[in-house]
Amino acid sequence: MTTNSELFERSSRHIPGGVNSPVRAYGSVGGAPRFIESATGPYVSDAEGTEYVDLVASWGPALLGHAHPEVVAAVQRAAARGLSFGAPTAAEAELAEVISERVTAGGVSPVERVRLVSTGTEATMTAIRLARGVTGRDLLVKFAGHYHGHSDGLLAAAGSGLATLALPGSAGVTAATAAQTIVLPYNDRAAVESVFAEFGGQIAAVITEASAANMGVLPPEPGFNAFLAGTAHTHGALLILDEVLTGFRVGPAGWWGLENAAHPEHAYVPDIITFGKVVGGGMPLAALGGSARVMEHLAPLGPVYQAGTLSGNPLAVAAGLATLRLADASVYAAVDAAANTISTATSAALTEAGVAHRVQRAGSLFSFVFGERFVADAPRGYDEVQGQEAWRYPPFFHSLLADGVALPPSVFEAWFLTAAHDSTAIERVLAALPAAARAAATA
Numbered sequence: 001m002t003t004n005s006e007l008f009e010r011s012s013r014h015i016p017g018g019v020n021s022p023v024r025a026y027g028s029v030g031g032a033p034r035f036i037e038s039a040t041g042p043y044v045s046d047a048e049g050t051e052y053v054d055l056v057a058s059w060g061p062a063l064l065g066h067a068h069p070e071v072v073a074a075v076q077r078a079a080a081r082g083l084s085f086g087a088p089t090a091a092e093a094e095l096a097e098v099i100s101e102r103v104t105a106g107g108v109s110p111v112e113r114v115r116l117v118s119t120g121t122e123a124t125m126t127a128i129r130l131a132r133g134v135t136g137r138d139l140l141v142k143f144a145g146h147y148h149g150h151s152d153g154l155l156a157a158a159g160s161g162l163a164t165l166a167l168p169g170s171a172g173v174t175a176a177t178a179a180q181t182i183v184l185p186y187n188d189r190a191a192v193e194s195v196f197a198e199f200g201g202q203i204a205a206v207i208t209e210a211s212a213a214n215m216g217v218l219p220p221e222p223g224f225n226a227f228l229a230g231t232a233h234t235h236g237a238l239l240i241l242d243e244v245l246t247g248f249r250v251g252p253a254g255w256w257g258l259e260n261a262a263h264p265e266h267a268y269v270p271d272i273i274t275f276g277k278v279v280g281g282g283m284p285l286a287a288l289g290g291s292a293r294v295m296e297h298l299a300p301l302g303p304v305y306q307a308g309t310l311s312g313n314p315l316a317v318a319a320g321l322a323t324l325r326l327a328d329a330s331v332y333a334a335v336d337a338a339a340n341t342i343s344t345a346t347s348a349a350l351t352e353a354g355v356a357h358r359v360q361r362a363g364s365l366f367s368f369v370f371g372e373r374f375v376a377d378a379p380r381g382y383d384e385v386q387g388q389e390a391w392r393y394p395p396f397f398h399s400l401l402a403d404g405v406a407l408p409p410s411v412f413e414a415w416f417l418t419a420a421h422d423s424t425a426i427e428r429v430l431a432a433l434p435a436a437a438r439a440a441a442t443a
């Protein structure tokens, strides 16, 4: 048997850091990452044959659990018909219809047209180019701690792996590009107003995670997204709502759908919405959508260029379609129930062990911030969550891992549940929590 450590050494000889995406490294928790052999339902199994209850879910896509038989069968059927054509297929039209139909409120969809791409990074990168093309303006507003993928203009003060590694941005981004991104504190209306007062005529778009979940989970204050839409529109700018992580995960119509239902008084219409993760059912597929007026600026109809050899790949589209067809109300109810049980039990175990913390929730997504000051007051932005007692997380993480539960290897990431987390899997997590909470307490 080859151990995880041996595989990590081998990988590291030819792959920088041994991983093909930095968040997979156990950079902030220490140790060799688990090399996964296979996954089924709520479980992943590593190269050493150890099975873990998986609370990463491929960082979001596995809404139904791993290797759902109907999704696998759909991909197998598609594979048998050919892997890639570089020509349109009927299934792409169908997936675009499904996305548009789902993201509808009161009979109106902000997604009249959809363009399929392969990664969330491409979706947000294209959304920004499109906003610039539509408005003829250069500046972009983003929020500290929000992660929108790794295109140049979006790496300033970004969450996810940059939060874990405490990087302010990325080397290799030109000063000229960085200067076109204005980074503001999240949930801070005055900051948004003042930047629009000063630069309103030059701002192409505001991009925001529908609910922030890449600095740990940190939902927008009620009405904040509607405020962003209103402010952007007053100044002739667009709102790009990034639902790569939340889309089709927190509900059938994503965070936008949840928010519209919970706060109809704060209804708003984003100009472009980006999707990823669940929409591809575990295959490389993402999308952007918007009104016909905006989206028809894209080539071949308009002057904003975007393309992809593998865009709308038939296997990826098959996985996405099968996943969305299966993701009905009962799936979301199951994911919500699993998230409730595990977040409540984790919080109780931490309290029992005397670890001051706060549960951060956005629909079925949740994470924990550690520190006395969060007990009374919820953090509103990146500065505050960066000041947490992050050192409590590595021993907590490793205690759970040793007991067969795989969490995201960073305190700045959301925990992901799936509809396959049944009572057996959940019980295994609950049984492991008290020891993990004690490890966090003595850290």
Ligand code: PMP
Residues within 6 Å of the ligand: 059, 118, 119, 120, 121, 122, 124, 147, 148, 149, 150, 160, 209, 214, 242, 243, 244, 245, 246, 276, 277, 286
């Ligand atoms: N936007 C958000 C909100 C994300 O969470 C991510 C990935 N975690 C991305 C964009 C980038 O997606 P991808 O990793 O597929 O490029």
